[in-house]
Amino acid sequence: xxxxxxNDSWRxxxxxxxxxxxEHEFGDKEMKKARGSLDKMVxxxxxxxxxxxxxxxxxxAAIL
Numbered sequence: 001x002x003x004x005x006x007n008d009s010w011r012x013x014x015x016x017x018x019x020x021x022x023e024h025e026f027g028d029k030e031m032k033k034a035r036g037s038l039d040k041m042v043x044x045x046x047x048x049x050x051x052x053x054x055x056x057x058x059x060x061a062a063i064l
Contacts, residue, residue, distance in 0.1 A: 003036065003037055003038045005064045006035070006038060006041070006064060007035065007036060010035060013063055013064065014031055016063045017031075017041070017045070017063070020059055020063075021045060021048070021049055021051075024048045024049050025048075026044070026045075026048065030044055031044075038060065038064075041060065042056045042057055042060060
């Protein structure tokens, strides 16, 4: 369900991810690879930021 919402409003979600984690750079190719999967997006953010996955999931839930 969350993945479907992420795909439906991709531009808004992408913008909010870049705003929340603005101190880290997310390339377009990386974002496109993770676009179709909430788990992949959480893993990408975790790899870039080192933030715990549980905290990322909470923030992603608020976005979606």
